[in-house]
Amino acid sequence: MTTSRFCNTISLIIVILLITIILISLNACGLYYEYRDEINSNDIKESNITNTGEYESYDNLNSALVKEVIDGDTIILSNGEKVRLIGINTPEYGRYYFDEARELMEILTLGKEVMLERDITDRDKYGRLLRYVYVNGLFVNLEMIERGFANAYTYPPDVKYTEKFLEAERYARSNNAGLWERSKITIVKIDINYDAEGNDNQNLNDEYVIIENISSKDVNIGDWTIKDSATNIYKFCSFLFKKDSTIHLFSGSGIDNSGDFYWGGKRPVWNNDHDTLYLRDDKGLLVEIYNY
Numbered sequence: 001m002t003t004s005r006f007c008n009t010i011s012l013i014i015v016i017l018l019i020t021i022i023l024i025s026l027n028a029c030g031l032y033y034e035y036r037d038e039i040n041s042n043d044i045k046e047s048n049i050t051n052t053g054e055y056e057s058y059d060n061l062n063s064a065l066v067k068e069v070i071d072g073d074t075i076i077l078s079n080g081e082k083v084r085l086i087g088i089n090t091p092e093y094g095r096y097y098f099d100e101a102r103e104l105m106e107i108l109t110l111g112k113e114v115m116l117e118r119d120i121t122d123r124d125k126y127g128r129l130l131r132y133v134y135v136n137g138l139f140v141n142l143e144m145i146e147r148g149f150a151n152a153y154t155y156p157p158d159v160k161y162t163e164k165f166l167e168a169e170r171y172a173r174s175n176n177a178g179l180w181e182r183s184k185i186t187i188v189k190i191d192i193n194y195d196a197e198g199n200d201n202q203n204l205n206d207e208y209v210i211i212e213n214i215s216s217k218d219v220n221i222g223d224w225t226i227k228d229s230a231t232n233i234y235k236f237c238s239f240l241f242k243k244d245s246t247i248h249l250f251s252g253s254g255i256d257n258s259g260d261f262y263w264g265g266k267r268p269v270w271n272n273d274h275d276t277l278y279l280r281d282d283k284g285l286l287v288e289i290y291n292y
Contacts, residue, residue: 064116066109072101072149074128075109084128085141086119087165089153092231096284097179101149108140109133119158130158145169148178151276153229173289183285187215187241190277190290194270204252207268209277212246223282232269236261 068076072090075083090101117132124130133140142161144150145168152165173180189212196206209226213219222238226249234249237256241247247259251269254262263269270277277290 065111065113067111069102069106069110071098072105072144075105075114075133077114082126082128083114083116083131083133084124084126085133085144086130086158087132087152087154087161088141088144088150089229089231090144090150091179092233095233096280097149100178101144104144104147104149105140108138108143109135112136114140119160121158132161141165142168146172148172148175148180151179151229151278179286181285183281183283183287185219185281185287187213187217187219188279188288189214190279190288192270192275192277192290192292194275194292195272196268200268200272204265204268205250205254205262207251207270209249210246211241211249211279213241213243216243218242221281224287225278225280225284227278227280228269229271229276232263232265234261234263 064081065078066075067078070076070082071093073085073088075085077083090105091098112135115134116129117134119130119132121130141150142164145152145165152162152169154162154165172178176182191210193206193208193210196203198206200207219241220238221236221241224236226234226236239247245259247261249261249263251263251265253264254260256262274292277288278286279288279290281287
């Protein structure tokens with residue numbers, strides 16, 4: 001082998017190794033950045049909230065049956081229409097409580113005739129019908145929140161039942177139901193700088209989460225996740241979060257170092273008017289909620 005060919009081979013091997021190391025590193029950090037607009041029935045407990053459906057229309061879908069459940073907030077009707085339930089968000093595939101949320105939706109709707117109520121918006125950008133769903137007078141959207149399998153996620157202009165949904169979420173949280181089951185780890189204090197100086201889209205790293213370890217011990221936060229009220233999720237790499245220390249999670253791009261982490265987003269994560277942060281441990285249990 002000539003010297004030139006040998007050098008080229010070595011160079012190729014080095015490039016492959018570097019790419020492999022980068023891919024492994026990215027996978028280890030488990031970064032998720034999403035934009036989507038987008039059980040056993042005996043385990044369902046009685047509630048203190050009166051859930052009665054007062055639907056306004058049937059949307060010309062007479063005798064419409066639910067033939068398939070995609071997940072906890074999306075169903076398919078017998079006529080092929082996809083329906084995205086308004087005002088709720090349930091876990092994505094592979095996330096904590098995805099299976100349970102889908103199973104409850106199947107119990108409530110699969111193979112059953114549904115009544116559909118429209119708010120302001122007819123369809124989302126994916127062509128799905130946006131509706132409130134009722135089965136035999138049961139308000140399914142509300143039921144999913146109340147049982148702890150969905151969080152309230154109202155988005156203007158479709159806000160007709162916002163107060164009902166927030167009340168149901170408060171009920172689920174107070175009972176540690178489903179998604180609101182609390183972790184035994186209670187070590188943190190959270191704050192968010194959600195309104196970056198100037199144009200948020202051009203100053204992503206001036207939008208950041210501050211997490212302080214206020215306990216008397218260190219904790220490894222590997223596989224812990226931070227999620228907003230929509231579907232943006234960040235998963236931490238293995239990191240020893242030392243007592244009395246603080247870490248920052250910036251929305252933009254950068255190189256992670258001791259105490260500073262970067263979401264790698266292309267757009268802002270946190271709404272300037274209101275949002276909710278959910279911090280979960282490596283088992284998916286809720287460590288802390290931060291509302292503003």
